[in-house]
Every structure is written in C-alpha cells, then in structure tokens.
Amino acid sequence: MILMTWKLDSDRPIYSQLVEEIRMQIVSGAYPPGSKLPSVRELASDAGVNPNTMQRAFTELERNGLIETRRTNGRFVTEDGTLIRSIRRELAGEQLTDFFHKMEQLGYQKQEVLSLITSVYEEESLQ
C-alpha cells in the first residue's frame, strides 16, 4: 500500500492525470516490477474519483505495456525492467526538451538558462 498524493486539477481530464501519476509511480520504482497494484475500486476510492474513471486510466496505461492484467486476480507491474527504464528515460527526455523549448519561447538564451540552473544548485546544496 502506497500513500499517494493524487494532486488533481480540473484543467485537464482526470483520467489523463491519473495515467501520468501512476506511470510516474511505476517508473520511479514506487511500484516495483512484478508487484501487485491495488484494485480499481481501491485506487478510485483513494483518489476520490469514480471507479469508471480509474478503469479508463488503467486501460490507457496497459497500452504502454507497463502493467499486465490477470483477469480476476488484479493488475501487476510488468517484470520487464528494461522496458520500465526505457520509458523512464523517455519521460525524462521529454521533460528536458519541453523545458528548453518553453524557455526558448520565453526568449531566454541558453546562457541565461544555464545561469538560472546553476543558481538553483547554489541555493540548495548539492546532494
């Protein structure tokens, strides 16, 4: 059982946000490979959404291959650690390119972005 924050906003479809949250939990290792996920009803209750909405999120998630369904037993995270790490890298790459693209749109030169980043690292001591 994992205590998840489920910070959902109303600016996007809830099922999309659920997909992203759960996928994040899997690729970050919160749900290890092969582990059993809580049931649709339990997760729905936990997130405060309708079971149908959570069901829809799982349906979307299954197409990635990140989770497998055993019909009347529950859902499980894939054992394929390589796939998980691959998707993790993919998501990180998207974050990186999106970030640089937005900063470029905002008119920030790469040098400025770099100095902003280093200033962040100076505030919080490097771990």
Add this chain to the structure above:
Amino acid sequence: MILMTWKLDSDRPIYSQLVEEIRMQIVSGAYPPGSKLPSVRELASDAGVNPNTMQRAFTELERNGLIETRRTNGRFVTEDGTLIRSIRRELAGEQLTDFFHKMEQLGYQKQEVLSLITSVYEEESLQ
C-alpha cells in the same frame, strides 16, 4: 500581423491553450508593449477556433493586466514593460521549478539532471 503556429491539442481546454500561447507571444516580445492585437474574429479565424472561444481567452488574459481593451477600437498590449518582464520572469521560474520537480519525481538525482543538461549543451553548440 504575426504568423503564429497555434499548435492546439485536445487534451486541455482550447481557451486555456490560447491564453498561454498569446501570453507567450506578449512576454517574448512578439507583440511589443502598446501594440494593437488582431481582432477577436481575425485571431479566431487564424487559429481555427470559434470567436467565442477566443473571446473567452482574452477575458482570462485581461485579468493579468497584460492587455487593455478600448471598447470599440480593439485590444492593445499594455505599455507597462515592467509588468511584462515581471510576468516573463514568473513564467520562467515556474518552468524551472516544474522541470526540477518532475525530474525529481522520476527519481533523478540532481547530479544526473546536471549531467543531462550539460550533454544537451555539448550537442548543440553554445550560441
């Protein structure tokens, strides 16, 4: 007249995306302070959306103070360059914190993030 890309997806309300696009155009200087914006109908036609939707986007935008409305003459970007730069910095800060937060969620240590960033800079030559 500005040629805008209007890359809209269906995963979020269109009016929200319009708000972000136009705000980006203003703070990045594509629409200079004091300049006149195209009419609701023209921008709506340009973006391929309903005039009502564009109208809604402008209503949202006006609360930031970035644009001013002269009742039957049109809309204009504010002359307040300080406000514009302030919002630009604010948006950049959000991008930065969101990025680091997501990478942290993905389980990336700060060191890893830093090395990813520097590798990006090595690919594209610094301008």
Add this chain to the structure above:
DNA sequence: ACTACTGTACTAAGTAATTAATACAATAAT
C-alpha cells in the same frame, strides 16, 4: 461449495467546453 474480490460492461444523468448563429452599441474611417 461458499464467499469475497477481481476486472469489465452497461445505462443514465449531470457538467463543462465548444461551436454556431445572431444581434447590439460604440467608434474609426470615409
């Protein structure tokens, strides 16, 4: 065998976003 839990499916209702089609008052341009 029985019970509880599993994923799944279905219908109905409500809400928000979007489009469409008008219409109106005020002003700039002529």
Add this chain to the structure above:
DNA sequence: ATTATTGTATTAATTACTTAGTACAGTAGT
C-alpha cells in the same frame, strides 16, 4: 451621415468527461 469594424452578449446544439448505480463472470481463499 454612412459604412465597416470593434468588443460584447445571448441562445441553442453538440461533444467529451465524469459520476452514479448496477450487473456479470471468473478466481483466490476459506
């Protein structure tokens, strides 16, 4: 004065998302 353009308002219809409620078949645990 007249015309065209401006922002704005209104109503109706459509679509997508969400919730609610119910139901069914299969299986693990007892």
